[in-house]
Amino acid sequence: MTTTQFTRLMRSEGMRGFTLMSPTLIYALLLLAIPIGVIITFSFWTQHYLDFDTTLTLKNYAIIWEKPIYQTLLFRSLIVAGTVTLVTVVLAYPIAYFVAFRVQDHKAIWIFLITIPFWTSYLLRIFAWKLVLGYDGLINSTLINLGLIDEPLSFILYNMNAVIVTLSHAWLPFAILPIYVSLEKIDRSLLEAATDLGDKPLMRFLRVTLPLSLPGVIAATLVVFIPTVGDYVTPKLVGGKDGVMIANFIQIQFGKANNWPLGAALAITAMVCVTAVAVSVAGFIKFIGSRIR
Amino acid sequence: MKFRFLTLYAVVFMFILYLPVLLLPLFSFNDSTIVAFPIKGFTTHWYETLLKEEPMLLSLVNSLKVACATAFFSTLLGICGARAVTRYNFFAKKTITAFVMLPLVLPEIIIAISLLVVLLRMGFDLSLFSVTLGHILMTVPFSIAVLISSFEGFDKSLEEASMDLGEGPLMTFFRVTLPMVAPGIVSSLLITFTISLDEFIVAFFLSGTEPTLPIYIWGQLRFTAKLPTVVALGSCLLISSFLLLWMAEFFRRRVQKRTGIKESVL
Numbered sequence: 001m002t003t004t005q006f007t008r009l010m011r012s013e014g015m016r017g018f019t020l021m022s023p024t025l026i027y028a029l030l031l032l033a034i035p036i037g038v039i040i041t042f043s044f045w046t047q048h049y050l051d052f053d054t055t056l057t058l059k060n061y062a063i064i065w066e067k068p069i070y071q072t073l074l075f076r077s078l079i080v081a082g083t084v085t086l087v088t089v090v091l092a093y094p095i096a097y098f099v100a101f102r103v104q105d106h107k108a109i110w111i112f113l114i115t116i117p118f119w120t121s122y123l124l125r126i127f128a129w130k131l132v133l134g135y136d137g138l139i140n141s142t143l144i145n146l147g148l149i150d151e152p153l154s155f156i157l158y159n160m161n162a163v164i165v166t167l168s169h170a171w172l173p174f175a176i177l178p179i180y181v182s183l184e185k186i187d188r189s190l191l192e193a194a195t196d197l198g199d200k201p202l203m204r205f206l207r208v209t210l211p212l213s214l215p216g217v218i219a220a221t222l223v224v225f226i227p228t229v230g231d232y233v234t235p236k237l238v239g240g241k242d243g244v245m246i247a248n249f250i251q252i253q254f255g256k257a258n259n260w261p262l263g264a265a266l267a268i269t270a271m272v273c274v275t276a277v278a279v280s281v282a283g284f285i286k287f288i289g290s291r292i293r
Numbered sequence: 294m295k296f297r298f299l300t301l302y303a304v305v306f307m308f309i310l311y312l313p314v315l316l317l318p319l320f321s322f323n324d325s326t327i328v329a330f331p332i333k334g335f336t337t338h339w340y341e342t343l344l345k346e347e348p349m350l351l352s353l354v355n356s357l358k359v360a361c362a363t364a365f366f367s368t369l370l371g372i373c374g375a376r377a378v379t380r381y382n383f384f385a386k387k388t389i390t391a392f393v394m395l396p397l398v399l400p401e402i403i404i405a406i407s408l409l410v411v412l413l414r415m416g417f418d419l420s421l422f423s424v425t426l427g428h429i430l431m432t433v434p435f436s437i438a439v440l441i442s443s444f445e446g447f448d449k450s451l452e453e454a455s456m457d458l459g460e461g462p463l464m465t466f467f468r469v470t471l472p473m474v475a476p477g478i479v480s481s482l483l484i485t486f487t488i489s490l491d492e493f494i495v496a497f498f499l500s501g502t503e504p505t506l507p508i509y510i511w512g513q514l515r516f517t518a519k520l521p522t523v524v525a526l527g528s529c530l531l532i533s534s535f536l537l538l539w540m541a542e543f544f545r546r547r548v549q550k551r552t553g554i555k556e557s558v559l
Binding site for chain 1: 299300302303306307309310311312313314316317320327328329330331369370371373374376377378380381382383384386389392393395396397398399400401402403404406407408409410411414426427429430433437484487488491492493494497498507510511514523527530531534535538539542546
């Protein structure tokens with residue numbers, strides 16, 4: 001390659017964009033791609049006291065496959081995350097719809113107020129739910145004062161339901177954003193056309209608005225489902241014994257149990273399961289969408 | 294009828310959204326050592342004990358250091374990324390962008406353990422530096438998302454005009470591009486700062502012996518006697534993150550006014 005050719009290549013549109021992107025890309029490669037590659041390798045190793053036996057083996061995966069505790073944990077994490085996703089998307093949709101179609105002025109302020117709790121003190125928001133659901137919490141003291149119960153209800157905190165309620169509340173603001181964006185993008189003249197052609201509001205919603213907003217629904221499903229499977233704080237704070245999830249066990253392997261390869265294998269297994277479920281759910285929603293239209 | 298139902302739903306929704314969080318300021322002024330109903334009386338005692346809490350102040354300083362470094366570097370990387378995405382077409386643009394944005398949906402614990410393993414294997418000690426590395430990785434996607442909306446509304450002909458009038462590419466960037474998107478940059482700095490200040494999991498795995506504020510809070514949650522002070526601290530944090538985000542939003546809208554694009558959310 002001659003010098004002129006090289007300068008031309010460097011000055012080309014594509015190369016300039018690539019160069020500009022490269023610091024960010026290199027950072028992500030070094031601190032995301034390589035580390036994930038390393039834990040995948042790790043998951044095939046064995047812990048040998050404080051050191052590692054680097055012979056590649058499937059032993060860790062065999063342990064996860066054979067011991068019922070891991071399957072229970074994985075299954076529970078998926079169920080919790082799935083329920084949380086369903087609850088958040090169903091509750092978020094009407095709000096996104098409300099802001100996109102009913103609010104006339106100051107839409108940005110509404111979105112700002114809705115999303116702000118998502119950014120503030122994750123730890124304390126989860127903790128605040130203990131004050132709501134706890135033995136002397138808001139719900140119990142209100143019910144007692146109203147004379148509806150005599151003894152505080154003890155089944156509302158420290159179990160799987162508490163985890164689901166708390167996580168749903170924490171992720172609601174985040175689920176609204178993608179749904180809102182897709183609703184906002186819908187060309188309003190399509191809705192008028194549907195009305196002119198004789199569709200009643202409900203039919204119009206089902207046949208025009210809903211299918212057009214499905215990309216937002218899919219995005220919301222993914223941004224809620226994938227991170228919640230790996231949540232550590234919520235099960236630890238409000239989950240009690242029955243609410244333990246996979247992340248708590250991963251942490252134990254990297255902490256007390258000191259079995260890093262097993263922890264890595266657990267993390268990889270969880271990721272593979274999550275991706276498989278997420279992809280099939282997204283595909284299913286798309287399929288339903290194509291059927292209604 | 295339908296209109297009223299949706300409005301009612303929105304009001305109830307907002308109430309429930311804010312309810313748990315608003316309990317923190319309520320209990321922070323409660324004159325009782327147990328954080329539970331019924332409310333006893335008014336006191337500012339918990340805020341006074343908070344100010345004397347030496348470890349809390351130390352962890353606050355740690356958190357501020359991490360958050361400042363994170364905000365600066367992730368916004369720098371965010372500017373490169375957002376500018377490249379909005380201005381140029383390049384090889385494998387979609388794949389690269391998706392990869393860079395990946396931490397947005399990845400469970401935090403995966404980021405935490407993979408960084409932990411790599412850093413320790415490479416012989417690094419866990420410190421505030423390792424936490425910062427993790428936080429930058431996590432906040433870059435948010436910075437890019439904020440900045441894309443600033444760069445997108447940007448009128449390319451302004452830059453071309455500057456070039457025609459004889460400025461070089463570098464000077465054009467500093468004298469035309471940067472002032473136009475400056476509010477977007479401030480917004481990105483504030484948002485990444487807030488996220489880092491608040492982040493728990495990555496700091497939990499990577500902080501070693503230097504706790505950040507959320508790590509300190511996590512440690513205190515176990516002691517019932519400490520709860521009222523933690524609640525007071527929580528109330529302060531809530532108010533400061535609200536203010537930071539409100540400022541971020543203010544600047545983000547400034548850039549939209551400047552670039553003349555209509556109100557948008559993302």
